[in-house]
Amino acid sequence: MATLGAQVREVRRGSIEIHFPFSGSLTQQNGFVHAGAITSILDSACGYAALSMVPEDHDVLSVEFKVNLLAPAVGEEFCARAHVKRAGKVLTVCAADAFASKSSQEKLLATMLATIMAVQRR
Amino acid sequence: MATLGAQVREVRRGSIEIHFPFSGSLTQQNGFVHAGAITSILDSACGYAALSMVPEDHDVLSVEFKVNLLAPAVGEEFCARAHVKRAGKVLTVCAADAFASKSSQEKLLATMLATIMAVQRR
């Protein structure tokens, strides 16, 4: 998150939005932001969305996720929006979309479906 | 679909809703509808949603899907709603949710993220 210059905006119970600016250091040889960076931001967004619904003394851990990469990641700014599909005592399931914005138009880049586990902080 | 007594309702370009009634023949020993039936209906819903956006002389084929099973499938009627996340020339990505309804209240049972391929009909 820090290496991506990411910033958490709009946290509500069960949903979240993360923004990060375009950075040359995240691009591949073709000028597109690396799928790994997009995946990390989606994973983080799912984690924060889940965290907003677990008890205060719990942390969250990604169990697994699936990502569909839908379009090359080009843009001035990127954002990921995640929401909780189901919050359970042990497992929380989240869906998230990543968008690129350019001149205030959004384009869907990738979508994730993730399973997250709540673990009591020690 | 036929064995499930399923019925397609509300087809729009890129989204679809399928309904099917509760049937004792689909239940497991515990009285819940089998996850396989819920998965099939989600897969069908994704297929129909994709089909609504491919050229007329094309069929669709499921490449892969991921399902999260969220709650035991009990209810009087079940429905699946799918929508296209991205329609491409070759691949279409769809998300779908399955719900049980009982006394007009809906409960989310399962959620799917699927990749579907368009193939020219011969």
Added chain:
Amino acid sequence: MATLGAQVREVRRGSIEIHFPFSGSLTQQNGFVHAGAITSILDSACGYAALSMVPEDHDVLSVEFKVNLLAPAVGEEFCARAHVKRAGKVLTVCAADAFASKSSQEKLLATMLATIMAVQRR
């Protein structure tokens, strides 16, 4: 499982093999066995593999799975082989492959990666 006429063979700790014969009642209009049947058998195989590694008073529950459908399901007999990738206290992760056999030659039909939860029997 019963409707599929499936039979469990070769159970070892952490791995399992399930067989079922070709049946006309499982086929689609094109004569291929339905993806839903293949998915169910893979899901069952993963469940049994996980079950072989959880404490005796526990049952297993599919949390989520991903399936890649690799080839049309034609053959005289089908089998699914599953093995545990990691057995945890709460979650077990299994991989499984489904094969069609014809004249003792095997063809890979589908592959699954699944997350399974152990729940104490009441």
Added chain:
Amino acid sequence: MATLGAQVREVRRGSIEIHFPFSGSLTQQNGFVHAGAITSILDSACGYAALSMVPEDHDVLSVEFKVNLLAPAVGEEFCARAHVKRAGKVLTVCAADAFASKSSQEKLLATMLATIMAVQRR
């Protein structure tokens, strides 16, 4: 790949092994290598495995992948092994495992199932 200091070893048709050393710059606050780095290396391994089986004038593109994170990533060196489950004209399906090694003992960290597309180089 470069930022991870990764090195490709043992390429055969349809399978590959990638190694990379432990680096403090990839760790999270808890000293574990970030799941994003493990996911990137698994994704790269799947891509290289697929690439070994597509025609020479084609590149590969990740369509989607699912990862199960199985253990915290600690170790002196990491490696990912990928193999092709099915190579098609358009789509190739790969499975990959990531391991940490410490004093020549290996521990499974994560497992991936991925769909990769071959695209003709322009």
